[in-house]
Amino acid sequence: MSILIYAESAEGKFKKVAFELASYAKKVAESLGTTVTALTVNISDVSELGKYGVDKILKVNNDKLAGFTAKAYADVIKQAAEKEGTKVVLLSSTTDSIYLSSLVAVSLEAGFASNVVGLPVSTSPFQVKRNAFSNKAFNITQIDTDVKVLGLAKNSYGIFESAGSAAEEDFNPTIGDNDFGVKVESVEKVSGKVSIADADIVVSGGRGLKGPENWGLIEDLAAVLGAATACSKPVSDLGWRPHSEHVGQTGKPVATNLYIAVGISGAIQHIAGINSSKVKVVINNDPEAPFFKVADYGVVGDAFEIIPQLTEKLKAFKAQHS
Amino acid sequence: MKILVCISHVPDTTSKINFTNGDSEFDTAGVQYVINPNDEFGLTRAIWFQEQQGANVTVVNVGGPDTEPTLRKALAIGANEAIRVNANPTDGFFVAKQLAEVIKNGGYDLVIAGKESLDYNGGMVPGMIAGILGSNFLNSCTSLTVDGNNVKAVREIDGGKETVSTTLPLIIGGQKGLVEEKDLRIPNMRGIMTARTKALTILEPVDAAVNTKAVKFEKPAPKSAVKLVSADNLDELINLLHNEAKVI
Ligand SMILES: Cc1cc2nc3c(=O)[nH]c(=O)nc-3n(C[C@H](O)[C@H](O)[C@H](O)COP(=O)(O)OP(=O)(O)OC[C@H]3O[C@@H](n4cnc5c(N)ncnc54)[C@H](O)[C@@H]3O)c2cc1C
Numbered sequence: 001m002s003i004l005i006y007a008e009s010a011e012g013k014f015k016k017v018a019f020e021l022a023s024y025a026k027k028v029a030e031s032l033g034t035t036v037t038a039l040t041v042n043i044s045d046v047s048e049l050g051k052y053g054v055d056k057i058l059k060v061n062n063d064k065l066a067g068f069t070a071k072a073y074a075d076v077i078k079q080a081a082e083k084e085g086t087k088v089v090l091l092s093s094t095t096d097s098i099y100l101s102s103l104v105a106v107s108l109e110a111g112f113a114s115n116v117v118g119l120p121v122s123t124s125p126f127q128v129k130r131n132a133f134s135n136k137a138f139n140i141t142q143i144d145t146d147v148k149v150l151g152l153a154k155n156s157y158g159i160f161e162s163a164g165s166a167a168e169e170d171f172n173p174t175i176g177d178n179d180f181g182v183k184v185e186s187v188e189k190v191s192g193k194v195s196i197a198d199a200d201i202v203v204s205g206g207r208g209l210k211g212p213e214n215w216g217l218i219e220d221l222a223a224v225l226g227a228a229t230a231c232s233k234p235v236s237d238l239g240w241r242p243h244s245e246h247v248g249q250t251g252k253p254v255a256t257n258l259y260i261a262v263g264i265s266g267a268i269q270h271i272a273g274i275n276s277s278k279v280k281v282v283i284n285n286d287p288e289a290p291f292f293k294v295a296d297y298g299v300v301g302d303a304f305e306i307i308p309q310l311t312e313k314l315k316a317f318k319a320q321h322s
Numbered sequence: 323m324k325i326l327v328c329i330s331h332v333p334d335t336t337s338k339i340n341f342t343n344g345d346s347e348f349d350t351a352g353v354q355y356v357i358n359p360n361d362e363f364g365l366t367r368a369i370w371f372q373e374q375q376g377a378n379v380t381v382v383n384v385g386g387p388d389t390e391p392t393l394r395k396a397l398a399i400g401a402n403e404a405i406r407v408n409a410n411p412t413d414g415f416f417v418a419k420q421l422a423e424v425i426k427n428g429g430y431d432l433v434i435a436g437k438e439s440l441d442y443n444g445g446m447v448p449g450m451i452a453g454i455l456g457s458n459f460l461n462s463c464t465s466l467t468v469d470g471n472n473v474k475a476v477r478e479i480d481g482g483k484e485t486v487s488t489t490l491p492l493i494i495g496g497q498k499g500l501v502e503e504k505d506l507r508i509p510n511m512r513g514i515m516t517a518r519t520k521a522l523t524i525l526e527p528v529d530a531a532v533n534t535k536a537v538k539f540e541k542p543a544p545k546s547a548v549k550l551v552s553a554d555n556l557d558e559l560i561n562l563l564h565n566e567a568k569v570i
């Protein structure tokens with residue numbers, strides 16, 4: 001029956017979430033007494049996936065799938081699941097995978113749980129823990145269908161290597177013209193910068209930075225850490241930073257290993273979007289800022305003095321530790 | 323063009339989240355409800371189509387009678403009519419199934435849902451409607467124009483955006499960007515008065531498979547207090563991040 005994962009890739013390389021999904025699938029497969037099959041699309045060298053517990057890789061190579069088309073990709077996943085007799089299909093929580101998941105679930109008549117944050121609480125009945133209420137609570141959901149689809153929240157499990165190697169098999173699903181009702185005309189990627197979705201570390205600035213001319217502070221700190229930059233909502237509303245950087249309940253969710261908030265008060269709507277980040281550092285001149293209540297580490301003081309110093313010290317630290 | 327805007331009735335963003343009945347139910351005591359923010363962007367865009375291109379806008383919610391003030395608010399903002407499917411929205415598939423039925427019977431050209439609701443954050447309903455109906459579907463939509471049957475839209479992708487073209491009938495999962503936040507409508511007195519005379523149709527639900535159920539809720543474990551580091555001792559912060567938290 002095997003567990004099927006969709007191992008997402010971009011520009012011929014696996015995304016990190018693919019390895020997290022594989023690691024997670026391996027554990028779920030152990031508890032169900034089965035194996036893990038991964039589906040890949042248009043990747044020639046898939047060997048890296050084998051390190052994370054995948055037993056078999058179904059390789060799809062098809063020019064029609066060169067660009068991401070949700071309906072076509074969902075159709076391919078469905079056919080792979082049927083071919084493998086899969087009872088559990090796992091997807092990650094990238095924008096593309098979220099797009100796919102409900103289409104896959106409906107086509108397989110499967111119960112679907114999104115935002116899953118850990119291994120199943122129980123496998124019989126099948127119950128998983130999920131984020132709900134903008135990360136202010138968890139919801140234990142029971143899936144009662146024969147086939148189940150899960151969407152794993154980013155950075156909620158981790159990446160673990162395991163011994164073994166994966167068998168590779170070419171897979172040629174049928175792709176119909178009616179899969180292409182939505183055509184991609186052009187793609188614009190923010191180049192040369194780490195995106196919030198891919199980042200392990202995010203450095204975020206709020207209204208405390210006073211104006212867009214001061215963003216060099218945030219960018220320099222982010223550059224030393226290899227981090228993505230982000231901001232609070234008023235900052236993007238004021239046009240200091242692009243909307244794509246706005247994190248929070250109405251912006252992007254951030255589930256990184258480290259979130260550094262500079263000059264952000266910590267309003268409930270902001271916290272909702274960053275709550276699932278592992279370690280939070282807050283730098284704010286107001287000791288009463290609500291953000292300190294949810295932070296792991298804090299520095300009370302003026303960002304304009306602290307950030308340049310911190311950046312210099314981190315540079316020295318990095319030079320020593322690389 | 324006939325537009326259907328799916329409206330989720332959700333706790334206001336500042337609501338305290340608590341549970342009752344052995345942590346099996348959300349505690350609604352003292353909670354204010356609002357139109358789900360992602361849906362609000364979609365509703366405003368729909369009203370724009372109504373004003374600029376003569377579209378007819380219906381809003382729909384799957385929920386009990388307590389959600390009617392939220393639908394009335396959408397009518398006050400400018401929707402032409404409202405539908406309430408009289409059922410407890412138990413899971414994403416159930417809701418999608420009800421909405422798909424409304425869409426089939428109503429012959430809508432464009433269906434705008436929010437990419438996710440702020441209560442259960444499932445992000446399931448728009449894609450499931452599209453899956454059930456086999457319609458064109460676009461998620462995380464941040465810009466939308468319609469010319470006859472042709473649609474141009476932008477969707478957010480990780481690390482950028484993508485411009486797409488498609489045709490009606492279409493289902494979208496929309497979000498901020500469909501309109502600017504400053505352009506969001508709030509009901510004015512005239513809107514509130516006319517909303518009272520607009521039709522709010524109540525439909526009974528159709529059968530749907532029960533695929534999932536929420537069995538229990540939990541709150542995150544209380545957090546330990548923040549470790550404060552003096553601004554004069556940033557080396558200590560680096561030390562903690564490296565040796566204790568192991569994140570750098
Ligand atoms: C429906 C709704 C949805 C929302 N969604 C979001 C969302 O998704 N994301 C979001 O971020 N917000 C959201 N908000 C807004 C949110 O409520 C807050 O208004 C916002 O997060 C505040 O941003 P801020 O902390 O940058 O600004 P402020 O509240 O102005 O705080 C600035 C902080 O900077 C500190 N500061 C000032 N000068 C310095 C200095 N020199 N050095 C160090 N610190 C300094 C101040 O002490 C203060 O704590 C939403 C609001 C609503 C009503």
